[in-house]
Amino acid sequence: MTQCSDGFAKHNIDHLSASSINLWSNAPDVWVMQYLHGKRTPMGAAAWRGICTEDAVAAILLGTPATEAIDKAIAKFDGRYMIGDEATTRERERIKPMATLAVAELQAYGKPDFPEVEEGENHQNKVEITAVGDGWSIPVIGYLDLVFPEHGLVIDLKTTGRIPTQMSPEHQLQRAIYAKAKGNLAVKFLYVSDKKTSLLEDGDPSELLAQAKVQISRMEAFLRHCDKDQAKAIVPMNTSSFYWSGAEALRKEFYGV
Amino acid sequence: MFSLDTGGNGANGPFLQWSARGTQDGAINAKSFYIRDGSDKTAYDASKGMVLDIEKMKTGWQKSEGIAGVAPEWKWNPSPAQMMAQPGEDWKKGFSIPVATGGGATATWEQAGTAAWQALTDLAPQLQQQPAPGQLPLVRLASTKAMQFKRGSTISPVLEVIKWVPRPDCLKDGAAAGIALAPAPAPAPVAAPAPVAPPAPAAAAAGDFEF
Numbered sequence: 001m002t003q004c005s006d007g008f009a010k011h012n013i014d015h016l017s018a019s020s021i022n023l024w025s026n027a028p029d030v031w032v033m034q035y036l037h038g039k040r041t042p043m044g045a046a047a048w049r050g051i052c053t054e055d056a057v058a059a060i061l062l063g064t065p066a067t068e069a070i071d072k073a074i075a076k077f078d079g080r081y082m083i084g085d086e087a088t089t090r091e092r093e094r095i096k097p098m099a100t101l102a103v104a105e106l107q108a109y110g111k112p113d114f115p116e117v118e119e120g121e122n123h124q125n126k127v128e129i130t131a132v133g134d135g136w137s138i139p140v141i142g143y144l145d146l147v148f149p150e151h152g153l154v155i156d157l158k159t160t161g162r163i164p165t166q167m168s169p170e171h172q173l174q175r176a177i178y179a180k181a182k183g184n185l186a187v188k189f190l191y192v193s194d195k196k197t198s199l200l201e202d203g204d205p206s207e208l209l210a211q212a213k214v215q216i217s218r219m220e221a222f223l224r225h226c227d228k229d230q231a232k233a234i235v236p237m238n239t240s241s242f243y244w245s246g247a248e249a250l251r252k253e254f255y256g257v
Numbered sequence: 258m259f260s261l262d263t264g265g266n267g268a269n270g271p272f273l274q275w276s277a278r279g280t281q282d283g284a285i286n287a288k289s290f291y292i293r294d295g296s297d298k299t300a301y302d303a304s305k306g307m308v309l310d311i312e313k314m315k316t317g318w319q320k321s322e323g324i325a326g327v328a329p330e331w332k333w334n335p336s337p338a339q340m341m342a343q344p345g346e347d348w349k350k351g352f353s354i355p356v357a358t359g360g361g362a363t364a365t366w367e368q369a370g371t372a373a374w375q376a377l378t379d380l381a382p383q384l385q386q387q388p389a390p391g392q393l394p395l396v397r398l399a400s401t402k403a404m405q406f407k408r409g410s411t412i413s414p415v416l417e418v419i420k421w422v423p424r425p426d427c428l429k430d431g432a433a434a435g436i437a438l439a440p441a442p443a444p445a446p447v448a449a450p451a452p453v454a455p456p457a458p459a460a461a462a463a464g465d466f467e468f
Contacts, residue, residue, distance in 0.1 A: 077338070078338040081338055082338060082381055083338070084316075084337065084338040084340045086340050086343075088338075089341075092338060092339065129466040129467065130466070130467045131467070132467045137467075
């Protein structure tokens with residue numbers, strides 16, 4: 001087992017992820033609330049649509065009839081947004097076209113490979129690399145959406161309202177972690193809107209991880225120098241950050257503004 | 258997912274209503290529920306609990322001319338999870354829910370407008386915890402919430418699920434009138450849902466890449 005030390009061990013943080021590193025870099029106030037005080041911001045309808053769509057895509061690629069898989073995904077969506085508004089309904093209606101387009105793009109690769117797990121467990125392939133600093137080390141983990149070993153390919157599915165021409169820096173870091181962990185496989189991100197798809201693989205993994213290590217080192221030093229209440233008191237705040245979108249009440253409760 | 262029969266427009270009275278400001282005739286106090294049966298209005302104490310038939314709930318858009326005696330017009334959504342586009346500027350979000358009000362009596366809570374809609378959407382996270390089909394929430398009026406807008410304000414009821422109960426006879430199709438609903442137990446505080454633990458990491462070989 002990898003030993004955590006100093007700042008991470010002090011706060012019982014035993015691993016990081018791309019989303020944690022990205023959140024620390026972009027919204028340290030949200031990061032402190034979530035990772036040190038255990039208060040999660042609510043998942044938005046778009047994120048939940050993405051999870052439901054991924055479920056449908058994986059099921060269809062594994063042989064479940066498309067109608068059944070999509071109905072199940074929509075039922076899962078409705079389970080969280082039982083009383084819909086215009087925004088949640090818009091996301092709900094995207095599940096079917098997004099799943100259909102993704103499957104059309106991915107069918108050529110055959111059946112993806114998933115680890116055998118017990119019911120209820122995360123069925124995705126876990127990957128892990130380790131960030132090592134001066135007197136500390138911390139695993140950085142991730143979960144792969146779709147692995148096609150016969151094609152030497154990992155695909156991460158990103159459902160989105162608008163297809164980007166270039167991967168965001170946050171997605172590039174996620175891809176870098178996967179690419180380094182699966183050095184013998186190509187890692188591509190499939191962006192899917194309700195109208196089209198795009199397969200991207202931007203960013204140099206080594207450069208991105210070097211940049212990430214700077215952020216992780218600063219995170220470790222920050223953690224080493226304060227307890228969680230001090231962190232809450234001193235962390236810079238950005239109330240206009242989109243990371244607070246939909247969590248304004250939680251921010252008010254936690255930070256008082 | 259809750260499916261529903263969207264046929265028909267007319268709900269069965271009597272009707273349960275929330276009054277933020279009290280009724281103009283003074284019969285009903287502000288910040289309270291009442292039951293309207295024809296022209297009769299009776300105060301209803303929702304703090305003791307009422308059973309909402311969420312499996313027959315409908316949501317949609319309501320347009321009211323505001324004329325006494327003229328029923329408002331409704332356009333129902335295909336399902337509560339799907340909100341149609343607003344039909345026009347004069348249409349407000351609303352819902353219709355059969356309610357067991359106690360003593361075997363039923364009413365339909367059919368209401369549009371910000372206060373009632375906010376109450377329902379605030380309650381939704383608790384309603385989504387339905388343990389099994391046929392189990393319905395016994396909810397009570399816990400408090401009220403003042404809402405301020407750029408123009409105007411209102412007061413929304415804050416409801417909470419006390420417990421889940423089997424569908425009472427009075428909310429079953431074809432039930433004879435007067436079948437008693439089991440007396441509502443004394444309201445008890447609802448235990449906060451346990452925090453969801455992060456998924457246990459799947460067994461995986463320790464990463465051998467360091468940076």
